[in-house]
Amino acid sequence: MDSIIKNCLESMSGVIRGKDNEVRLAICCFLARGHLLIEDLPGMGKTAMALSFSRLLGLEYQRIQFTSDLLPADILGVSIFDQSASDFQFKPGPVFTGMLLADEVNRASPRTQSALLEAMEERQVTVDGEARMLPKPFIVIATQNPVFQEGTFALPESQQDRFLMQIHMGYPDTESEKAILKGEAGRLCLNSLEQAMTAEELLLLQEEVDKVSASDLLLDYILRLLKATRSEEHFEVGLSPRAGLALLQAAKAWARIDGRTYVVPEDVQTVFLPVARHRLTTSKHGISPGELLARVNVMV
Amino acid sequence: MNAKKKKVMSPAVSRYATLWLLLAQVMVALPVFDVLPATVLPLIALTLLWRVLIWFGRGFWPNVVIRIVLVACSFGLIITGLGWTFSLEMAVTVLVTGYALKMLEMVTRRDAMIVAFIGFFVTGAAGLYSQSLSQAAYLVLCIGVLVAAVHAIYSSPDQRSIKVSGRFAGLMVLQTLPLTIVLFVFVPRLGPLWAVTWPDSSKQTGLSDTLKPGDVASLSQSYELAFRAQFKGGMPLPDQRYWRALVFDQYNDGQWSQTKLDTVRRQYPDVVVSDSDWQVKKSSAVSWWQNQPDGYDYEILLEPSGSEWLPTLGPAASAIADSTLFRTMRIEAERPVFERKLYRPSSEQIDPVSVSMPAWLREVNTTLPDTGNEESRYFARQLFEESEGDPLVMGWSILKFFNQSTFYYTLSPPLMGRDEVDDFMFRYQKGFCEHYASSFVFMMRSVGVPARIVTGYQGGDLLPEDNVIRVLQRDAHAWAEIWVDGEGWIRFDPTTAVAPERVELGIDEMISRGRLEQTELPLAYHLRNTQVLKFLRNQWEGLEYRWQKSVIQYQEDTQEDYMRQLFGTAAYYWHQMTVLGGLMVIFLSLYGVFFLLSKKSALSVHQKLWLSLEKKLARKGYHREPGEGPAAFADRICLENPALGEKLKPVISRYIRSAYGKTDDLDKAEFQSLKSAISQI
Structure with missing residues (x-):
């Protein structure tokens, strides 16, 4: 098990340069069954980090780009009338996945935000009066821009509380940035990432943390x-x-x-x-x- | 004072603490309430109401202008109420008013502390006005509430309950009690470095310097304590308890007054050549009579009266310390008595036969106006002839007249006219002791028998378990003395002729037996006369007496006596200091032990071990920052001193394993070896 964690950390350091501590914190957050909130300015590698984790952990991955006109149904899913069966059929939304990347979560309206955040806490979704369990493990990585930026809806304290951790990316050090400029990191390397852990291993590790x-x-x-x-x-x-x-x-x-x-x-x-x-x-x-x-x- | 600026310095005071401070303010102000002039009371009430409104969020904080106006108003009101002369009342009023006004700018904790400290100060000021047991108990309660308020000021939100603050204050007050007692008993009394002048001499209680109809009657309804007398050995029977305070031998325009030294020196310049013909300060100088050593041995604890007179049981034979003896057989203090005074009158008795009566003194005691009260003069002459010039027989026949005519003893006598003796003797025939005494003396004087009025107190309640006689203001009495050649001054109490029980039973019993014509009985009378209440009152007063005698009167002299009793040597002072020092050491060490024990017991074995390690490293100059964990600390030492760090690191990691690892049960062997490893560093 220890080797798995080590593997994860090493693979990540190839993609996200000079952010070993943040990566470690993010893994720590997942092991503690928590959701992660990454806050920083655009272009600091927030999304890249979230993408890398989805690959590394081998979880089913969905991404929602939050915008101001996003509706709860866009996240949770809708019931559509199926004429052949003459019945309503539930079309699950992107939230039914192992890892959800909620990009720029504070650009959506509070109503949509709360739909996601409730799903995070309950780990189930109720649509049309029927509760539907989300898969296990279920991890949300949300990124947000600092609230002083234009066109943002700040997350209320009660909803920030749903995230186990909030980390800042921060600027990379000179050496790491040089490596990024040389193309030795970032999106290109991302595609070459290999899965380092299975969902079962992650659940097992979470149980070990409890002990x-x-x-x-x-x-x-x-x-x-x-x-x-x-x-x-x-x-x-x-x-x-x-x-x-x-x-x-x-x-x-x-x-x-x-x-x-x-x-x-x-x-x-x-x-x-x-x-x-x-x-x-x-x-x-x-x-x-x-x-x-x-x-x-x-x-x- | 800018509120914003203050906020930076000190956090805001909580609503909870404000509540305590308001309670303390009301409680502390109560004992000094009747000292405050009526003019400032509305201002204080307004201020408190305002503060309460602010507390409820209904009021606004007064700005600087309003505050200045309030302060100016309060000064104006104080001056209107008390005038321009500086007095203790004024000082206390300013203090209490300031105490109330300060509440209106109490924003921060610092302000709240100032308010609390003024509260302590006002509590002390209240102690100036009364030192009774009940007052003392109440003031201790006030201090408790103030301590609770201070606790409330610094309490964190989770400690804010009446129970927590009250418990804290109660414990704190109780903890200080033993130390207070030790300090009280052993710390040498020093005289005051400065004294507050007590200019309010209008606050006289009890007997007054002149005698006018109605004075004694109004006095007799007061249940206030006049004094207490404690006896060693024999006690006087009820009909012997004549407490002598004032002697009236000058009569002018219906008013009796005392003869002053100046008066006799002026009137008899040839015979009254020195002060010692009228008054002396030392008992040895008395040449007016001879003393016998067989009187009662007793002490008197006199309540503040505002006058100089000191009551004695029967005629005063000789002067005592700080007092003057007059030829009228009474003593007087050098200054008006404004605080409780404990004194021991001479236990000697005057030999009545030895009293000298020079011609001028005889003249003083027979002087009457030339005219007025003609009926009484005529009546007296008749009686004098009937008794063949014997003053004693004459006295008895006047008493007989009082007894056989329709004389009434009443607490509310009618107002007499210009010839007040005639009016009393033949028209109304109703009066109180002073009417009987003054008429008796008038008639005696009118036929040339020297006579004078003595006022003081008569009777008193016996508290047998303490050998104490308690005399109240309602026991005030007036009687007469006439001069009989060859026998000296003889006491006549004309009141006994009309109401003998008045002397034997005291006023309460008389009223209850219906022997007293009484138009208005005070409610207090009814309240006093149930058995349970009587018993409780006696117990309480006994307690109060012991408090006064052993606590309040524990001053320089009594302390010195007590110390001598305790240590029995001339060097008692050093013994006293040794005891004091010894007790301090014991207290401090007990405190230290408790402090250490309480701190130690809260620590786990690992914490103690860690502290011992930290101590060792501190000696080498390495101090752990509070936020530094053990591993981080070890790393830092490694950087600064690799040699020490190398030794330290394995020990600290062992410590970490032991302290934070599996905690179900402590590995004792490992813990012991770790302990020895740490001790070797």
Whole structure:
């Protein structure tokens, strides 16, 4: 199993240059059964990364380009009258897939956004009064442009919460960018990517993550972190218990990627920013989540 | 003061804390409520109402202009209410008004703390006005509420409940109690570095310096405490309990007053040559009479009266510390009594036969206006002739007249005219002790017998378990003394002739037996006379007495006595300091032990182990940042000091495995070896 993870990471580094940490975080997110939100400016490799993962993980792949006139039915599917059978037939939408890339998710209207986000949480879709299960595993990778860009509908806090992690791509370093310019990375290499993992292996890995243990000492540290976010001076709204669970699950997944069967504080620290950043709003005179991490005592 | 600017400095105060502060404000202001002039009360009420409206989100925060107007208004109102002279009342009023106004600009935590501290200050000011047990208990409660308010100011949202704040404050107050008691008992009393002048001498209670009809009658309805007397050994019987306070021997225009030193020096410049002919400060200088050493041994705890008189049981034989003895057998304090005063009157008794009576003194005690009250003068002459010039027989026959005519004893006598003695004797025949005493003295004087009125208190309730007699303002009484050659001053209580029970039973019993014509009985009278209430009242007053005597009166002298009793040597002061220091050390070490224990017990074995490692590394100059995990810490040390890092890294990774790995049960052997590995670093 460890070799599979290693394989994944190596293959990805060929496509997405200089973003090893982000790739690792993304895999961590999938192992923790979470959905991933990638936020950055256009052209930073968001879509390329999402595409690469679909190939690597060998999941059925669908992509929806979100636009302002996209309707819920375009995602979930519709019932069409079949004259031969003289009955309504359900035509499943693109959401019935293993991996869904929701590109530029914040360009769609809130109504459409919420259709997708409900499917993410419930892992089932209700159309015409009938609940239909989504396949397992079901992973959503959403990309969004920063909200200050034109023509965007910001995701409400409650919906941002549905994403286990939010990562930023950021500009590549000079060396990586040079490699990209030389054509040693990007879309061209993408096609040559080979599947590194099957859906069954992914489910197995997710179960292994659940078995990673967290000692009382570590849980106390997580509790201290949560408590610190709830003091009203720094953040307008603190982290919810769901966020606490997400933090623990992500830390477990990170420990698993490292090949450990137990979580250490550094795991929590690594996943804290991607897990917590999109859930916290720093108040006027508060501190950033990163500074909070530096202030909360790890040991006592 | 810009609210925005302040917000940067300190976070806003929570609604929950504001509620506590409002409660504390109302509670703290109550004891000083009757000190405040009526003019500022509406302002304070308005301010509080405003703050409550803001709390409910219905009001707006006053801006600078409104606040300035409010402050100006409050100063105006205070000046209108109290005038321009600076007094304690004014200081307290300014404090309380400021306390209320400050609520209107209480935006941040810092403001809230200031408000809370003013609250503590006002609590202290309330202690100036009353130090009774009930007041003390109430003020401790106020302090508790203020502590809870301070707790509320700094509480995080999940701690905001009345239970949590109340518990915290209660524990804190209870924890300070033992230390308070030790400090109270052992810290040497120093005299005040500065003293507050108490200019409000209008607050006299009890007897007044002059005697006019109606004075004593109004007094007798008051159930306020006048003083308490504690006896060692024998106690006087009820009919011997004449507490002497003032002696009236000057009569002018229907008003009796006391003879002053100036008066006699002016009137008798040839014979009254020195002060000591009228008053002395030291008992040794008395040449007016001889003393016998067989009186009662007792102490008096006098409530503040605003006057100088000090009551004594019977005639005062000699002066005590800080007091003046007058030739009228009474003592006076040097300053008006504004605080409770504990004193021990001389236990000596005057030998009545030895009292000297020079001619001028005889003249003072027989002087009457030339005219007025002709009927009474005529009546007195008749009686004097009938008794063949014997003043004692004459006295008895006046008493007989009171007894056999239709005289009534009443709490609300009618107003007398210009010839008030005639009116009383022959027209209305209704009056209180002072009417009987003054008429008696008038008639005695009119036939040349020296006579004077003595006022003070008569009777009092016995609290047998404490050997204490408690005297209330309603026990105020007036009686007469006449001079009999060869026998000295003889006490006559004309009131006994009309109502003998008045002297034997006290006023309560008389009213209940219907012997007293009473138009309006105070409600308090009915309340006082159920058995349960009586019992409770006696218990409470006994408690209050002990509080006054052992706590409030625990001053320099009593402390010195107590310390001498405790240590029995001249060097008691050093013993006192040693005990104080020793107790402090014990307290501090107990506190330290508890502190350490409470902190230790919250830590797991791994945390303790880690802290010991951290301590070792700190000695080498490596301090872990709070947000640094063990592995990151090890990595940093590796970079800075590879030699140490090499030794450290395996130990830390073992620690990580032990602390964060499988936690179902601790591998004791591994933990012990890790422990020894850490101790070797």
